[in-house]
Amino acid sequence: MNTPKYFFAQNIKFLRKRKQLTQQDLADQLSMTRVKLNALESGKTGAPQPADYFKFSDYFQLSIDTLMRIDLVKLGELKLRDLQAGNDVYTTGSNLRVLAITVDKSNKENLEYVPIKAKAGYSAGYSDPEYLAALPRFSMPNLPSGSFRMFPTTGDSMFPVPENAEVICGFIEDWTSIKRGTPCIVILRGEQDFVFKKVTMNAEERMLHLESFNQAYKPYQVSIGDVLEIWKYHSYQSKEIPKPVSDVQHISVAMTEVLKRLKKIEDKIEK
Structure with missing residues (x-):
């Protein structure tokens, strides 16, 4: 079984720099010490407190799961903005999935x-x-x-x-x-x-x-x-040329169509 990768430390450092904040600036806004923030960003705190996760999640408008599981550095600015706009699987609770992609030199998806x-x-x-x-x-x-x-x-x-x-x-x-x-x-x-x-x-x-x-x-x-x-x-x-439809397949298609029509007739009779 592959060991899962977690990106919390590098993500919060990346997001802080993206907002052009110093460690002291962010620490003040999150009501924590700069020493603690430095430890979190460097990964020296092996088990951050649950309250710490919530602080970063609320501040950066990203779910805890996204902060931990997704390498935000490689997503690109457009995808980050999309996540922070609310299209985050873990924040919305919907069936949306965060998709990692690659792009060409023109920033178009490959x-x-x-x-x-x-x-x-x-x-x-x-x-x-x-x-x-x-x-x-x-x-x-x-x-x-x-x-x-x-x-x-x-x-x-x-x-x-x-x-x-x-x-x-x-x-x-x-x-x-x-x-x-x-x-x-x-x-x-x-x-x-x-x-x-x-x-x-x-x-x-x-x-x-x-x-x-x-x-x-x-x-x-x-x-x-x-x-x-x-x-x-x-x-x-495919390199293969599609095979011609056999007589048996023609009959099968015809029978399926007949059964569908019979089913519609039965439904009308029941009503």
């Missing part, structure tokens, strides 16, 4: 690619800017606004998406906005991999229903607490 060799480490490094900085990244025209990432697919559970295709997905901030059966890449806590499934959100039970595209695989559910990130399918790239 499209990061997670190659096969990096798949196993993604669930541990997804929020680590150093991990993301080591990923291949490039820009792609005609993508809508938002943050995008490219993931490799393996196995046959994604049919009709070809095996070994690269799936381009957009980051979903608010999980409650997911429509029933939305194709997504789902990053699960503790997994050595990520999954590409049709996702249905059950907010009341705090569960995600995951269904494979290949009907040979049974659907299953996971707790929202076990989900790290969700990326909505946008498109895919």
Whole structure:
């Protein structure tokens, strides 16, 4: 199990300098001594008091969890302002997720690619800017606004998406906005991999229903607490030419449509 990284000490030092305050200035505003503030910034205080966390959280308008878990130095000014404006997962209590990204020289977001060799480490490094900085990244025209990432697919559970295709997905901030059966890449806590499934959100039970595209695989559910990130399918790239639709598939589609119409008729009769 990887030891989690905490950034509290370097974050409060960074935020103080960002506001162009001396240690004495900030210490006075937080009603603490400069010696104590220096110890907190240098990490010499191994276990700060809970009241200290609340003071910094209130003053900088960032949640305690963000101050501890996110390396703010590498987020960039625009993202910091966004967090302080209230779009902080831990402050709002919503399903918003803080996303670490990389940008090009023009401060435009890159499209990061997670190659096969990096798949196993993604669930541990997804929020680590150093991990993301080591990923291949490039820009792609005609993508809508938002943050995008490219993931490799393996196995046959994604049919009709070809095996070994690269799936381009957009980051979903608010999980409650997911429509029933939305194709997504789902990053699960503790997994050595990520999954590409049709996702249905059950907010009341705090569960995600995951269904494979290949009907040979049974659907299953996971707790929202076990989900790290969700990326909505946008498109895919593959070297394979799509196979023509077989007669059996045509029949299956036709039967599905007939069953839907029968269900609508039954519903009208019951009413």
